[in-house]
Amino acid sequence: MEQHSIIKIQDGKKYFYRFTMNQRIQHIILALAVVTLVLTGMPLKFYDTSWAPYIYSLFGGIKAAPIVHKIAGSILLVLFLYHVAYLCYLIYMYQIVPLRKKRRLTAGNILKIFAGLPLIPNLKDAKDIRDLMKYLFFLTNKRPDGARFTWKEKFDYWAPFWGMVIIGLSGLVMWNKEIATHILPGEIINFSLIAHSDEALLAALFLFIWHWYNVHFSMSVFPMGTAFITGYLPEELMIEEHYDYYVECMKQSGLEHEILLPHGVHAESSHEEGKA
């Protein structure tokens, strides 16, 4: 794996390393494929709208757009398989092998490895959601102290993960209907069409509303988050979203004396000072 310092200081500002080059390339392929799939799929779902023929004609209309859709779908499918293999490789190389060397490879320990993976939901996420609700309903000024990956990012990861399984399988069935119906009944095409198009609509809305809001359109990030390109997150965003991880990184880098307080604490302490 490529080695990067956790904190990069540029023009006096601190940037925190978040994503490897491999992950960023995977994400960009995923993003381009998904946008292409949405643009070539939604006009078909909403075929009777006024905008559908215009979007479809950008991809060559009914003759070419379904081919573009299948190419983008195939790329996404290969990416998904690669990603699963990549995950397995990382878990094996950096978790299983060291455990085996220590002769502690038991079923319980393997289960612990999976439970402790950075993107697996845990109790901290439930606590963060509770704290976020308190913050959003004006019960506190302090945002939750997010870990390396917050519940929002885990949601962003697992929603498309589940989506790709559903949309990918149903897409393959419809693409290869002649083969599929040698094994499965014809009604599978009805169900595949419903699952493919409805899950795709959910995925598209989820990504373009929720994901884009969090990473691009939120007031503290607008107009565009750059971590998906550079791999680094600026200090103010680390404090806002990943405070626990921020403190951990600062300590690891020997910068304890430069750790800033989270936003709410500033406000609350100044409020208290004012009262005093």
Place this chain on the structure above:
Amino acid sequence: MKFLTRAGTITCYFLILIIFTIHFSTAYAADIGNCLLCHKYPGISRVDQDGKLRLFYVNEGIFNNSVHVKVKCEGCHTEIKEIPHQPVKKVDCLTQCHIIEPSTEKKFSHKNASDFLSKSVHSKTDNTGKSKKFAEDMPTCKSCHDNPLYRPLSFFKTVRYGVSEASLGRCRVCHSSEEFIYRFYNHITTRLHKSRNPLNIAQVCSRCHDDAQVIARHKLSTRAVYSYGETYHGKAASFLDEQVPDCLDCHVNRGESVHQMHSHEDPQSSTHESNRANICSNMECHPGSSPKLASYKVHAEFNLDQSPVQYYFTLFFIILTGGTLLPLMGIIFLDCLRRLFPDAVIRRRK
């Protein structure tokens, strides 16, 4: 001087108009009965006894590209013997016109199509010859047909729409009349493929098969064209794909006339459950497919009575979508609001 300039301009416009008039009047077939003397005016119309506006305009340019180009007006409007004429009855498509059908050398009529129709599911009478219930709902010729235009095809080097000039070169070796060559070419190539695209066919069928009252009167199980429109075939048809199947491709037996359509309960029907597998697996659609492919429910609707399993399956995704997005959008809204008042907080009184 100004007057002379204006007069010159008017004269020029007039001359251009005359040139165009001469051009068009010589370009198309002669109107022997001189009916276009009146019917060439786009405004020619009247309100009939039922209060409907009836338009009697004949666009010569369009008519000359239609399949009836060779039929004289009085070939169909047989009552008209003089000009000006009295109001006339609607055209009867079974009238024998002056066209000679070359294989029998008899006068041509659409009677064969009518005979097929009378034995089909769309017949006004049942097998015993008795009038069916709601026979008035059954289609007549003009329910589905107007005066169709030629849709010539060129397949000289590539298959495309239109007349192939390269092919016409061959015709001119033996045939001298340009009008005959074009008409013959148009007729043959139009009849070698479908004269309407799938969307057009679906639109024709939808006049009755998507009409809620007709569906209720005849106890039909689906809004046929609406449900077809929800399949890939129907969606592709709406984007003017010519290759996807339309209503007729599935509901008519291969090699038979579209007028010979039968109920899906009739063993003669292509859509009868014993024949359905042959529809999908034919060479032009899904060769090599399993008979199970035909159990795909083409006319399934989001309807608890008609397709309960599909209904609940769709409902699951609707709930999943709403259940996922609405809370998340609520969080976005609250987040935007919270950022407007970053220091505001409701404090409990101690």
